[in-house]
Amino acid sequence: METESQAAHAAHVVDRLWRAYAPYQRGRNTSDDVASMLAILVLAGFVESAGESGDTFVTLWRRAVEEARIGLSPLKDLRTALKSAGRHPRFPVRNARYFDAGVLGLDEGPEDAPWMAAFLTALWRPPTVTEAGLPEVCELLLERHAQEGTSSAGEFYTPRAVARLITALASPRPGDRMLDPACGSGSLLAAAAQRTRRAGRVDGDSYEAYATDRGNPRLAMMNLAIHGVEGPVVHAADPVSLFRSRGGSPADRVVSNPPFNQRIEEVDIVRWPFGVPPRSNANFAWLQLAWARLSTDGIAVLIMPPRAAWSEGSEAAIRANMIRNGTLLSIISLPAHLFAHTAIPVHVWVLARDKSHHLPADARRSVLFIDASRLGTRAPRQRNTLTAADVERISGRLHAWRRSPRSTPDEPGFSRSVSHEEILRNEASLDPRLYVDAESAGPRTAPEMSRLLDELIRHDQTASGSSADLWQSLDKCAQLVRDAVGLPRLPLRRIVEGPVGGDADDQTPGEFLAGPSGSLIRAEEYVDSGGIPVVMPKDLTGDDFSTESIRYITEEKAHGLGRYRLRPGDVVLARRGELGRCAVVREEQVGWVCGTGCFVLRPPAWLNAHYLVAYLRGREARTWLEAHSTGSMTMKTISLKVLGELPVALPDLGTQQAIARAMKQLDERERLLREQLALTREIRGGAVHGLFSG
Structure with missing residues (x-):
């Protein structure tokens, strides 16, 4: 079990390693970086525990450390040292051939792994990884990457x-x-x-x-x-x-x-x-x-x-x-x-x-x-x-x-x-x-149970009226689209940049925009509170924005990002993770900043923003986006070019507005039902006590 001093050493080491690595994240594919970090830690631990002065991997390791200290790339020697150590019978990873494929940038050049010299130099300084405890350093490094890394x-x-x-x-x-x-x-x-x-x-x-x-x-x-x-x-x-x-x-x-x-x-x-x-x-x-x-x-x-x-x-x-x-x-x-x-x-x-x-x-x-x-x-x-x-x-x-x-x-x-x-x-x-x-x-008292039951009846009445309104709205939508069953799907970019005809007087095209790159908003530029919110995919919930874990930048920093400031009616879309997440900007979000993981779409006059959000949240659009995404199974990603190719049905503006209203009513209906369910469970949980307390 780790001691307090060892835990403090590990925290110090990881902070030092991360500070050495962090400046090299921007503008690169960092998906394999953390695996390469652990490969270096495995190799360092093996050199210290099992290496002897005559071993090739020990010589190569020492040379790589010296190269890093004078600013040269240690990548070549690290690669060879890893392969040499992998042939040792006591090397902790059994299948070294499978182990080393793709780590330490084995398929890339030094320019694609620029952080390694700084990382290795930081690793060499005291307190050492051995003093801190290799498992503890590994855990803290993974945790730091999960919290602050550019990919997850x-x-x-x-x-x-x-x-x-x-x-x-x-x-x-x-x-x-x-x-x-x-x-x-x-x-x-x-x-x-x-x-x-x-x-x-x-x-x-x-x-x-x-x-x-x-x-x-x-x-x-x-x-x-x-x-x-x-x-x-x-x-x-x-x-x-x-x-x-x-x-x-x-x-x-x-x-x-x-x-x-x-x-x-x-x-x-x-x-x-x-x-x-x-x-x-x-x-x-x-x-x-x-x-x-x-x-x-x-x-x-x-x-x-x-x-x-x-x-x-x-x-x-x-x-x-x-x-x-x-x-x-x-x-x-x-x-x-x-x-x-x-x-x-x-x-x-x-x-x-x-x-x-x-x-x-x-x-x-x-x-x-x-x-x-x-x-x-x-x-x-x-x-x-x-x-x-x-x-x-x-x-x-x-x-x-x-x-x-x-x-x-x-x-x-x-x-x-x-x-x-x-x-x-x-x-x-x-x-x-x-x-x-x-x-x-x-225990629930009888008067309290009575109040809860009255509230449930009010919910029933509201939900009943909501059902009737919803039926009428959907019936109206069905009538409007009856003649548009064969409506062709147009690429979203063509719709936005238009014009595509229709009844809109304003023929000004809309706009597609990807959020700022990581170099424009660095990790250290976020502030705790009192600043301008930056919208990331995790902040898009349902068809709305959540501020529960949103991050902020200063007004001064946001001022320099005017192109990415949100305007009324903008549609913000997630570019990674659960594709299809999106929301329409209301007055409360005006002036916020679109984050790195999102797109902004500024609809033209012939495209209703709420209709577009309803369409993007639907099964047809989500299935298409997933099929055309890249990345891992658990972290889908789409590019601005691919989003522009998304086929979208574009009825006339009146039909769009009617469909948007119906979708809003469906969202409201869902909210009412959830409240009814929560209230019913609350009543059931205290019903017996409530009856006897009367």
Whole structure:
């Protein structure tokens, strides 16, 4: 376990390394940089632990360090040193040929890896990586890259505190066979290795890892090697192919943070144990794969989006089958803002292959729900962090309940053991908020229940009127487009730059604009508050803008970016991540700045901005954008040129306005229904107490 001084050394080293690297991010493809950083750390650690003065890789390493110190590129010697070290029988990465492909810019010239000399020079200064602890430096470097790097992916980095919680819940034992089917950077398996390693090493044959992003296997292998896993091997795969080839050795523990809501194909060719998952997202493919790979007494711990707990249709049916089969041990809700670049809260699902190995007979038809959504500490404008006490409280509660459910009573506001029958009565919903009463709520009184019921009736009346209005609007739209069924799709750029005819008096063309490059807004130029908001893809929610985690620059800096300042009626679109996210600029957003990850479209008079947003959010446009995107499966990207080729149906302006109004009514209808559902659940949670209190 690291000491306070070692932790301080590691933080100092990583800060020094990152400051050396950061100035070289702009204007480059940085997707492989972090893998190259870890390769250098692996090589440095191996030179110090196993190298001898006569070894070729030691000579090359020392020469590379000297080259870096005098400002020359160390890239050539680093490449050769890595290949030479990879042939050593004790080198920590087994398949050196697979390991070195694509790292250290092996397919590029020194001009494409300009940061390496500065990085290596910073690495050489005291305190050294050895003094700081190589695993701790690795974890902090990955965390820094996740927070401040210019690229990220859905399957990439799990924060250290969350990784330690997952490991504590899974409780791996020395010698257990471990599996992560979507390992990202390998953080969860690395945490497990730290918990179970003996004599500083862990047998790599007992670790099975796959990555859905084909750029991550090298990164994960190096991370695992740094954390003491001997000869780790990581392959690229997807849930369907993994399920079809699951004939390998059963896993004693499965830990994973798979990509959320990932689209999958060919789900029908697999015999899923609890039901066929939808093609639209792989959440229940990952859950079923994890369960199917478990040994008889195995446990799986997976991070899932909250929607997996309450989604309807085929997913609800799968949940019900999992409950009836006794698959679920626990569902845990975690606080929001734990992950970099997103505010989304997550749930942790704990599965058992056979509950009889983990619970006494009288508790096997129950599930432990833990609501930890109010835990964690968060500094202003920083990510939330689970403390060691938080991790202990959550994992300790699960383990105490598993040992003796009868002597582990429910804890109001935090945990509750719920029978399978009650869960199935709630349509197999696994939302912890539904079962764990708020700590301060207390019993509902009769007058309060009456007030809530009156409010529900008002919602019903409003929703009823909303339904009638919506029906009329959609019927009107159907009449307007009846003659436009065969309306041709025009490229968006042609529509914007027009004119394309129609009834608009103003023939001034619109405008396409990509957000400013990273060199125009540097990382150090963001301020904590009181400045001008900069819109990034994460700030586009639904058809609106979110300021929950938005970043700011000074008014002086924004003044020099006048071309990118938002105007009324502009459409801001995400250029990476979940494609199709967009919003229309209202008065509240006027003067904000379009960020690097977005486009701005200034519609001409013949294109209604709200119609365009409705069209872009639709299935047809999203499917086209995904099919024409580049990047990884978990981080789609489109260019301004590709966006301009998007085929868009362009009816007359009156029809556009009618469709935009109908879509707005649909959004309002959805909001009303969500409020009704939340109110109904609140009433149901306190109904019995409310009746008796009368």
